[in-house]
Amino acid sequence: IVGYLALAFGWRPAFMIIFAIGIVWMVVWFFIAANSPDKHKHVSQEELMLINKMKQEEDALETVENQTAHSLGYYLKQPIILVTAFAFFCYNYILFFFLSWFPSYLVQQHHLDIKQMSLTTMIPWIVGFVGLALGGYISDKIFNLTGRLLLSRKIVLVVCLLMAALCVGLAGTVSSVVPAVLLMSVSIFFLYVTGAIYWAIIQDVVHKSRVGGASGFIHLIGSVSGIVGPIVTGY
Template identity: 55%
Template sequence: MIRSQRWFVVALFFLAGIINYLDRAALSIAAPLIQQDLHFSHAQLGIVFSSFFIGYALFNFVGGVLSDRLGAKLVFGVAMGVWSIFCGATAFATGIVSLIVLRVLFGMGEGPFSSTNSKMVNNWFPRREVASAIGVISSGTPLGGALAGPVVGYLAVQFGWRWAFVGIMLLGLAWLVLWVTTTTERPHDHPRISGEELALIEAGQAGQEAATLAPDGAAAPLGYYLRKPLVLATAFAFFSYNYVLFFFLSWFPTYLTEAHHLSLRDMSFATVIPWLLGSIGLALGGFVSDGILRVTGKALLSRRIVLAVCLGATAVCVALAGRVASVSGAVTLMSLAIFFLYVTGSVYWAVIQDTVPREHVGGAGGFVHLLANLAGVIGPAITGFIVEATHGAYGSAFVLAGGVAVLGSICSAIWIREPRARALSVKRAW
C-alpha cells in the first residue's frame, strides 16, 4: 500500500481532510472568545455558524459538476487555496456582518472537498475498494476536529483568537504545494505508477457502467439521476447525518462551557475524545460496508445495513447526551453518537459510485451533498433559537437532533435498495 500511487492520493486527501476540519472547527472552539469580543447573542452566534453552509452547500454541487468537466485535481487545488485564504481572513472580522460574509466565502472554498475526492476515487480505484478508500479519506476530517481543540485553543489563549486563524491558514497553503507537484487527474497520466497497479485499477473498473441506474441502451443526462428516489433517499439520509454532525461541530463546545461550566482549556481537550472515535468510525465504516458487499454480492444491501443500523444507534446516543447531568456522561454519549454516525460517512458516497455512471459521479455526488448540507444552513441556527428561547437549556436541541437521525435510519431502510430487475449482484465478478 505504501508504494501504491492510488493510496498515495488517498493519503494526500486524508491530510487535506485533517486541514479541512481543523479550519472548520476553529470557529466553534474560539466561539466563547469571539462571542465575548464581538458581543454576540446565542441567536446571532447560531446565524454565524449557519452562514458557512450557505456557500458550502451551493459549492458542493458546483464543485461536483466542475470536477466532471474540468477535472478533480484542478477544482480541488483551487478550493484548498480559496478556503485557506478566507479562513485566515477571519482574523479581520469586526462584527456580525463581516464575519458572516467571510464564513460564506470560506464555505464556498470548502464546498468541493467531498465531491472532488469522490471523483478522484472513481478515477483511481477499482470498484471493490471504493468505500474503503473514501472511508480512509474521510477519517482525516474528525482527526482534524480532534486537533482543532488543543491547537486552536492553545493559539487563541496564547496569541488571541485572530492569530489562531492566520496560523492554520498556512497549513492549507503548504499542503497545496504538495498537491500540485505530486498528483495527476488519472492513473495513466502518472509518471511513477507501475504497470501492475494500472492493470489492477483498469480491471477493477471494467463493467461498472452496467451496474448503474442508467436506462437500457441510452446515455442519460445528469438530471435523470438526480430525480431518482434512491438518490433522493440517499440525500435525506445524508441530511440527517449532517444535522447531527453540525449540531456537534457548532454547538457542543459551547454547550460544555455553558451547561457544564468547563474552561476553554478543559473544553478544548474534552472535544478531542468524540473526534478520535469518529476518525476510527470513518476508517472502519468503508471496510465494513465493502466486507458485507463481498459476502452478499449486493452493493446497496451492504450500504443499507450500515446506514439503517448506525443512524439508529446515533439517534439514541445523541438524544440521551443532552439529558445526563455529568460532563463524563455527556462526552461519553456524544462520543458514541459520533462514532456510529461516522461509520456511515463513506457509505453515502459509495451509493453514488454504485449507481451513477462515471461521467456524472461528481455532479450527482455534489447534488446529494448540497441537499445534505442544507442541514448545516438550518440546523445550527435552529439550535441557537432553541437555546435562546429556553434560556440556555440544550435538552430539546439534543432530542431534535436524535429525531432527525431516526428519520434518516428509516429512510435508508425503506428506499436504499437494488432496483427491481437490475439488482447489483457483483459477487461472481469478484
Template identity: 55%
Template sequence: MIKSQRWFVVGLLFLAGVVNYLDRAALSIAAPLIQKDLHFTHAQMGVVFSSFFIGYALFNFVGGVLSDKIGAKKVFGGAMGIWSLFCGATALASSLVSLIVLRVLFGMGEGPFSSSNSKMVNNWFPRREVASAIGVISSGTPLGGALAGPIVGFMAIQFGWRWAFVIIMVIGLAWLVLWTFATTEHPQENKRVSRNELALIVAGQQTDVSMEQGAHGEKAGLGFYLRQPLILATAFAFFSYNYVLFFFLSWFPTYLTEAHHMSLRDMSFATVIPWLLGSIGLAAGGFITDAILRFTGKPLLSRRLVLSVCLGIAALCVAFAGRVQTTQGAVALMSVTIFFLYVTGSVYWAVIQDTVRRENVGGVGGFVHLLANLAGVIGPAVTGFIVEATHGAYGAAFVLAGVVAVLGALCAFIWIREPRHAGRGVMQARPAEARASTR
C-alpha cells in the same frame, strides 16, 4: 498499500481532510472567546455558524460539476487555496456582518472538498475498493477536529483567537504545494504507477453501474440521476447525518462551557475524545461495508444495512446526550454518537459510486452533498434560537437532532435498494471476482 500510488493519493487526501476540519472546527473552539470579544448573542452566533453552509452547500454542487468537466485535481487544489486564504482572513473580522461574509466565502472554498475527492477516488480506484478509500480519506476530517481542540485552544489562550486562523492558513497552503507537484488527474498520467497497479485499476473500473440506463433505455445523464428516489433518499439520509454532525461541530464546545461550566482549556481536550472515535469509525465504516459487499455481492444491500443501523444508534445516543447531568456522561454519549454516525460517513459516497456513470459521479455527488449540507444552514441557526428561547437550555436541541437522525435511518432502510428497471449492479455482475478480490 504503502507502495501503491493510488493509496498515496488517498494519503494526501487524508491529510487534506485533517486540514479541512482543523480549519472548520477552529471557529467552534474559539467561539466562546469570539462571542465575548465581539459581543454576540447565542442567536447571532448560531447565524455565524450557519452562514458557512450557505456558500458551502452551493459549491458542493458547483465543485462536483466542475470536477467532471475540468478535473478533480484542479478543482481540489483550487478549493484548498481559496478556503485557506479565507480561513486566515477570519482574523480580520470585527463585526457580525464581516464575520458572516468571511464565513460564506470560506464555505465556498471548502464546498468542492467531498465531491472532488470522490471524483479522484473514482479516477484512481477499482470499484471494489471505493468505500474503503473514501473511508480512509474521510477519517482525516474528525482527526482534524480532534487536533483543533488542543491546537486552537492553546493558540487562542496564548496568542489570541485571531492568530489561530492565520497559522492554520499557512498549513493549508503548504499542503497545496505538495498536491500540485505530487499528483495527477488519472493513474495513466502518473509515471510512478506500476503496470500491475494500472491493470488492476482499469480492470476494476470496467463494470456496469446499477443505473446506467433509464427505465425506457435512454442513456442516463445528470438530470436523470437527480430525479431518482434512490439518490434523493441518499441525500436525505446524508442530511440527517450532517444535522447531527454540525450540531456537534458548532454547539457542543459551547454547551460544555455553559451547561457544564468547563474552562476553555478543559473543553478543548474533552472534545478530542469524540473526534478520535469518529476518525476510527470513518476509517472502519468503508471497510465494513466493502466486506459486506464482498460477502453478499449486493452493493446497495451492504450500504443500506450500515446506514440504517448506525444512524439509528447515533440517533438514540444524541437524543439522550443532552439529558445526562454529568460532564463525563455527556462526552461519553456524544462520543458513541459520533462513532456510529461516522461509520456511515463513506457510505453515502459509495452509493453514488455504485449507481452512477463515471461521467456523472462529480455532478451527482455534488448535488447530493448540496442537499445534505442544507442541514448546516438550518441546524446551527435553529439550535441557537432554541437555546435563546429556552434561556440557555440545550435539551430540546439534542432531542431534535435525534429525531432527524431517526428519520434519515428510516429513509435509508426503505429506499436505498436496487432499482427495479436496472441491470445487474457493479458487484453483482462479477460476484466471484468480488468475493475473491484482495488489495
C-alpha cells in the same frame, strides 16, 4: 485544536500555525502527486502499459454505455437517490449540531472554561476519524457476507444514523461532563462511519456521466440542514 492553540499562543499565532500546516501539505502534495500516471516518477513502464490498456477498454465500454445513459432528471426521481439525500440531510443535521452547539453546551451546561472545552471537543473528532476510516471496510465486509451491494450500504446507513441520533438524545439526559462527552464521541463515531457511504451509493447506481449532478443534488439537500439544524436545535 485551534482553540487550544489560541489559548496557548494567542489567536493570531493559532491562525498562522493552521496556515503553515496547509502550506507544508501543499508543498508535499506538489512533489508526491502528478496529473497523470505517465508523469509520475514512481510508475514503472509495465504499470503504465497496464494502465493505458485498461483505460482503452474502459473508454470503449463507456462509449457504448453513454448511448443508453439515463438523464440526470431520471436519477433524481429514483427512490434510492431521494432516500440517500434524506439520509445525508440527517447526517449533516447531527454534524452541524456538533459544530454549532456542542462547544456552547459544554460551557453553559457543564461549566467548562474555554481551555477545558477546547481539549474536550477534540475527543469526538479523534473518534470520528477512526469511524470514517472504518466505514468503507465495514460496508465491504457486509457485502462479502450478503452478496448484496446496496443492502450492505443501507445497513450501515440505517444502523449507524440511528445509533448516532440515540447517543445525542441520551447525552441530553446526563448530568456530568464525562458521560456527555462519551456519548457525543460514540455518536460522532457512528455518524462518521457513514461518511463515505452516501457517495458509494451514487457510484453504485448512477452512470458516471451523471455522478456529478446527482452528488450536487445530495449536497444541496444535505446543506439545507446546515441552515435549519442549528436554528431548530437552538430553539
